[in-house]
């Protein structure tokens with residue numbers, strides 16, 4: 001091929017393309033001139049045409065089914081692994097997340113694809129007060145043992161390295177903060193809040209009793225948090241698909257930070273500042289409620305700051321997030337309200 005001849009269009013295989021990041025990513029791939037064909041696979045039915053996606057072919061399949069993955073990645077130049085169970089029973093999530101991801105990593109190595117793109121998470125660093133802030137990519141993913149999601153994300157980065165060892169596959173690993181946007185309601189639909197004061201420990205109840213009227217309340221330990229718009233995550237993933245910069249690990253977060261009180265304000269709810277101890281007590285209590293252990297685990301994330309430095313993605317990939325934290329938080333809440341998932345009096349189904 002002469003130096004100026006265009007590279008043939010890329011074939012990209014995507015697991016979990018129907019999720020919060022996945023749909024935004026398919027739309028970004030549609031706009032990439034380097035991408036010719038996109039093959040997606042997840043368990044639910046999905047019609048790419050309904051989203052105006054002309055490059056995307058979709059099959060239903062499970063990442064626990066190695067043969068289905070082998071078919072998906074066969075002949076793919078790039079494999080992007082998004083399939084994951086974020087909220088759920090820790091045991092069930094272990095199987096999908098650890099076994100399923102290992103299947104995808106090993107199938108990619110066996111298929112000899114050029115690149116593997118994987119969305120890890122800020123949670124891979126673990127929630128440790130001793131971590132130096134802001135977090136840089138060279139800090140190893142230590143995870144937090146008693147928070148299933150964080151522990152799995154840390155373990156999987158090691159699994160990925162192990163699966164690709166001795167192969168030519170280039171790995172791009174992203175560690176996004178919480179993802180938001182009009183079609184990404186997970187922050188709002190999973191934020192722990194108090195709708196029933198009788199369910200909180202007496203120390204917290206005393207704080208709530210001082211508030212003027214009834215209504216949902218978010219406990220705010222004051223920890224600064226980051227968020228990133230799904231469209232901006234999608235842009236970063238496309239850069240990896242196209243082989244921009246160098247393979248490696250990249251933090252992703254929008255400019256600026258927010259607190260739980262900012263989220264409560266956007267929702268038209270109330271917040272109450274609480275010391276760490278009250279959050280711990282609430283987490284311990286929520287853990288004992290039937291069917292809520294995973295929510296309890298997530299309460300821990302509000303306690304310890306895991307603010308990341310995103311200079312590497314900006315400098316090496318030329319990533320320029322278009323949405324700052326305030327705009328992304330607002331878009332997330334407005335999207336959830338428009339979808340009827342949340343109102344001024346609480347969350348649907350809570």
Ligand SMILES: NC(=O)c1ccc[n+]([C@@H]2O[C@H](COP(=O)([O-])OP(=O)(O)OC[C@H]3O[C@@H](n4cnc5c(N)ncnc54)[C@H](OP(=O)(O)O)[C@@H]3O)[C@@H](O)[C@H]2O)c1
Pocket residue numbers: 015016017018019020021022041042043044045061062063064081082083084085086096100119120121122175176177178179180186
């Ligand atoms: N959203 C965030 O705030 C955030 C932040 C940091 C990192 N991340 C990471 O980014 C990735 C994508 O997240 P997301 O927000 O897009 O998640 P999501 O909205 O929960 O979507 C998960 C996707 O995985 C698919 N999936 C789940 N189990 C599967 C299985 N057994 N086989 C095949 N597909 C399966 C789902 O489709 P079906 O259910 O139909 O199978 C869906 O397409 C995950 O690795 C997540 O940990 C997300």
